Structures are given as C-alpha cells and as structure tokens.
Amino acid sequence: MDEHGDLRDAGDWDGAGYQARVEEVLAGRDPHGEVAFVQRFAPASVLDAGCGTGRVAIELARRGVAVVGVDVSASMLDTARRLAPELSWVEADLATLELDRVFDVVVLAGNVPLFTPPGTSGALVAGCARHVAPGGVLVAGFQLDGRHGADDHDREARSAGLTPLERWSSWDRDPWDEHAGYVVSVHRRAADRLA
Numbered sequence: 001m002d003e004h005g006d007l008r009d010a011g012d013w014d015g016a017g018y019q020a021r022v023e024e025v026l027a028g029r030d031p032h033g034e035v036a037f038v039q040r041f042a043p044a045s046v047l048d049a050g051c052g053t054g055r056v057a058i059e060l061a062r063r064g065v066a067v068v069g070v071d072v073s074a075s076m077l078d079t080a081r082r083l084a085p086e087l088s089w090v091e092a093d094l095a096t097l098e099l100d101r102v103f104d105v106v107v108l109a110g111n112v113p114l115f116t117p118p119g120t121s122g123a124l125v126a127g128c129a130r131h132v133a134p135g136g137v138l139v140a141g142f143q144l145d146g147r148h149g150a151d152d153h154d155r156e157a158r159s160a161g162l163t164p165l166e167r168w169s170s171w172d173r174d175p176w177d178e179h180a181g182y183v184v185s186v187h188r189r190a191a192d193r194l195a
Contacts, residue, residue, distance in 0.1 A: 033171035034109040034141065035059045037184065041137055043104035049094050049128050050112035054080030054087070061087055070097060095123035102133035108140040113148045121148050122156045129160030135191035138162055141171060141184040150183040162187035 034056050038046060043065055048057035051069030053076050061067045061084065070090045071077050077089045090099070094112070106128045113121045125138070132138050140153060154164055165188045169180035176183070 032056075032059050034107065035063065037171045037173070038105050038107050038139060039063065039065075041105050041139075043136075045103045045105075045133075047099070047103040047106040047128070047131050049097075049106055049108050049131075050110055050115070051080060051089070052076045052110055054083055054089070056107065056109045057087060058084045068099065068103070070094060070099075093127075095120060095127045097127045097131065099131060102131050102136065104133055104136045106132050106136070106138045108138075108142070111142045113140065113142050113153065114145060118147070121152065122159065125153065125156035126160040129157065129162055129187075129189070132162065132189040134189055136189050137165060138187045138189075139184065141182070143182055144178075144180075150178070150185060153183070153185050154187075157185070157187040162189055 038056075038060065045066045046057070046060050046068075048054070048060070048067055048069040051057050051071045052073075054069050057067045057069040057080070068088045068090060069077075069080055070092050071080070072091065072093050074091055077091050080087070080089050090097075095116070108128065113124060116124050125140075128138055138157060142148065142153075144150065150167060157164070164185070166184075166186040167176045168174060168184040169177050169182055171184055173184075174180065
C-alpha cells in the first residue's frame, strides 16, 4: 500500500480481505501513483516485489509492461491470480528470491521493508537488487516508522551494489522532507556490471 493508507494491520494476509481494504482506502483517489512513478523510467520489464494482490503489477501490464509479481503470501497471490490469471505470479521470499533473470525496474511499492522480520531488511534489499538489470533501478516506497529509515535503506542498497539516484517524500515526487513520514528512494545499478 502507498502513502495514502497504511494496511499493515490487514490481519493474517487474507488476500480477499486485503483487496477489499485496498479498494476502500483508495476509493475516489488515483490508485496508480506508483505506476506513473515507475513509468518515468520507461521500463520494458518490471518485478513487482511484494506484489500483494497485484494492484501495481496489473496496471503496469495493462500499460504494456512485462511484469512478474512476487509475494510470500499464498492468499495474496490467489487474489492476484483471480484478478489477472494471465500474469506471472511467484510465491517466494524476496530475501532468497532467484528468478534467473533481471528487470529494468524492481519496485517495492507497498511498505514491503516494514513487513520483514527485524534484522532482515538488508537481505530483502539484496534479494531484490540481484534482479535489477545493468542500468536499471530499484524503487522502494515505505512509511518512516522508526524501524526502517531512508538512511538504512540507502546503506542496504549500497551494500547490494546500487547507488542512490533520487529520493522523494511521495510517489507524486514531493520534495524530500525527512519529517514527511514517507520516502520513495531510487537506486541504480551501474550500466556496465551486475552484482
């Protein structure tokens, strides 16, 4: 979920219940801020890491981008498969993910670092970074709740071989303000090498 609503209390990750809550929180709002942000990089391929019920992946695919959605929750993926059975949905832990391919953009759109067990966000970032193509980017948006900060994410991305490119306070590219309560960070893989 994006900065418009915190769905961390979505129960035991019941996909249908989560999807209903997403629709309630986003009613009357543009639900595709993350998609517009990602499209600035003109990707041919995107890994939606922590895809949940597929809101971002489905819209990217609708706009002509080749997308793979990955989530650890079978229930979330059941809902995603029901909504878009034609897309590729993978049940896996992002920290150990090995898809044997890379993507122009890997996006963590829904507070994903906040859902990981304490002390594992570095492994999450490294697992996602392994799937960023040379010249590609890792985009992560999450609430700043005191457990995982923008500087923490920068350190983890650097350790995974990525360099900082942009930092914003929202998917609408509001200027970075550490007091805004939300961060969208973009890190790039050098064009001439893989990790």
